[in-house]
Amino acid sequence: MxxxxxxxxxxxxxxxxxxxxxILYTILPPELRLASLKLFHRLCNxxxxxxxxxxAEIDGVNTNELYSAAQLYLSTSAASATGTTSSRRLRLTRATNSSAITFGLAxxxxxxxxxRGVPVLWEHVVAPRQSPNFSWRPLPEEKRGFTLRVNKKHKNLVLESYLDHIILKANYIRRKNQDRYLYTNSRGVSLDSHARPWESVPFKHPSTFETLAMDPAKKxxxxADLKDFSHGQSFYQTTGxxxxxxxxLYGPPGSGKSSMIAAMANYLGYDIYDLELTEVNNNSDLRxxxxxxxxxxxxxxxxxxCSVNLTNRKRNNAPRPRPNPNPSPNENGQSGDDNGNSVTLSGLLNFTDGLWSCCGSERIFVFTTNHVEKLDPALVRSGxxxxxxxMSYCSFPAxxxxxxxxxxxxxxxxxxxxxxxxxxLIEQAEMTPADISEVLIKNRRDKEKAVRGVLEALKARAERVRGNMEEEEAQEKEQEQEQ
Structure with missing residues (x-):
């Protein structure tokens, strides 16, 4: 009842x-009804x-980049972990040229x-498109967009910081999900021809900072330095x-320099250009x-x-040779007097720090060496x-x-x-991560045997190091006695 x-x-x-x-539709004219409706909405707001x-997904006839950025941002595990969804249904996607599967709002x-402690409500609004499509570009049958709701007192936070944070995060996710490439300069290819100067292969190196054998504090x-660099566009523009x-990166062979480069690329989502200087004819080709x-x-x-001779710079007070007025061309058709067939230290310095290094942005230069003492101070100075x-010998944390x-x-x-x-033993043995990795790979199916193998290798190397030190001390004493 x-x-x-x-x-x-x-x-x-x-x-x-x-x-x-x-009655209202009969008595009130359309203009007054529309004004009343607007007044009612303003009062509610x-x-x-x-x-x-x-x-909106489509702004006029163009794709709204902010919509794509919001899609990527909301698909991150960080956003889903701090947020709650009204249902358990998620939309799974995989982008072109990507092996990563992401999820988004249904x-x-x-x-x-x-x-920053402020809750923001996102709603993925999808509705049928009712207006006819008169554009030259076909539009989707559905209107898609996000509605973002936030407390009025935090409005400026959204406009000034939150949207920029979304775009930066989306760019990082996009780079991380895309396949990366390893480039090398083509051998024997003249840059004046139409041939490609760089050849590439997909970069699939599994090294990360988590697996890198290195002191955790140093990692x-x-x-932190890499992250500060990748987010520092405004800083570099402001400071000019x-x-x-x-x-x-310097240290003995096998200390993990190549693995460090791979970890840096995977961390930032950057491509790698492996430059072989011995294949570059001159400074012009280097630029x-x-x-x-x-x-x-x-x-x-x-x-x-080892790439080129970078330590034989002429002193400032050394007389400069007088150029030959009739230089004879070498076998490559280039004059030998102007260093046309070699890369000089000056050319390499301009490559890393001169005007030519500014053609492009957000790039990292990495030099590796086993003998840092052989490098010219001008090459390794700050800037x-x-x-x-x-990248030294293996420590206990490593x-x-x-x-x-x-x-x-x-x-x-x-x-x-x-x-x-x-x-x-690890502090005495002077073994590189590569040396220890080889022992572990051989005995990886038996954990106890692998640990025993590492102990035996460390003891043998420590004894050898002590023997070398004693021999060097004996030789020094003999030299002192002779003097």
Whole structure:
């Protein structure tokens, strides 16, 4: 009986509303009705504590880049972890040239994101397109967009910071999800021809900072520096500096310099250009190669001390040779007097820090060497190589990372006595991560055998190091006695 009365009352109210609405449409002209409706909406907005922002997929006939950025941003695990959705349905997508699968909001679903402690409600609004399409460009059958709701007192935060944060995060996700490439300069190709100066292959190196065998504190310092660089566009523009940075990786062979470069590329989502200086004819070709590199890339010159002769600079007070008025061309048709067939230190310095280094942005130069003492000080000074990173012998924290990577050992899994012995020997043995990795690979199917193998290798190397030190001390004493 109560339900019957409820439905009767509801039908009476709906009939009364329809009757009242019909009278209004008869008495009030359309202009007054529209003005009344606008006034009603303004009153509701004035009384509401929230403001709304609409981000449509199509702006006129052009695609709205902010809509695409919002899609990528909301697909991140960070946004989904801090937010809550009204349903468990998510839309899965995979972009072209990407192996990563991302998720996003389903149609007309909601998500709450938190930015600097401020909750922001997102709603993915999808509705059929009712207006006819008279554009030369076919539009989708559905109108798609995001509605962003935030408290009015945080309106400026959204307009000044939040939207910029979304765009930066989306660009990072886009780079990270896309396949990266490893480039090398083509051998024997003249840059004056139509041949491609760079050849590329997909870059699939698995090295990351998490798996890199290195002191954790040093890794955090490098990661913070890389992140600060990639987010520093406004800083470099304000200070008038070229948006580039240089890293010098030095240390013994097998210390992980190449793995560090791969980890940097995977961390930033950059391509790698592996420049082989011995294949570059002269300084002019070196500049042209630089001009044909893309932004957001890492330009690498490995074993810089072995690539070209960079230590024989002439002193300022040395007399300069008088040029030959009739130079004879060499076998390549170039004059030998103007260094036309070689890369000079001056050309390399201009490549990294001169005017030509500014053609492009967001690029990192990385030099590697096993003998840093052989490099000219002008090549490794600040401004060219901003950060010097010593890739030294394996330390105990680096050893624990290797044991985790190869054997699955977590902190505390090792016997305390074995851990103490490893820590004692690793400081004396002077073994590189590559040396220890080789021992672990051979015995990876037996964890205990692998640890014993590492202990035996460390003991043998430590004894050899002590023997070399004693021999060197004996030789020094003999030389002192002879003198």
């Amino acid at each position: 109560e339900m019957k009365e409820f439905w009767t009352t509801l039908a009476t109210l709906m009939g009364a509303w329809a009757f009242f609405r019909g 004035w009384c509401s504590a929230y403001c709304y922002f609409d981000i 149609n007309n679903d909601r998500l709450v994101d938190v930015f 955090q310092e490098i990661m 500096r070229a948006w580039k940075r240089g890293y010098l 042209k190669l630089l001009m044909k590199t893309r932004s957001k890339s890492i330009i690498v010159i490995e074993d810089i001390d 060219r190589m901003d950060m010097h990173i010593l 050893l624990m990372i290797l044991l985790k990577n190869y054997l699955g050992y977590e902190e505390g899994d090792l016997d305390e006595a074995v851990a103490r012995e490893l820590e004692k």
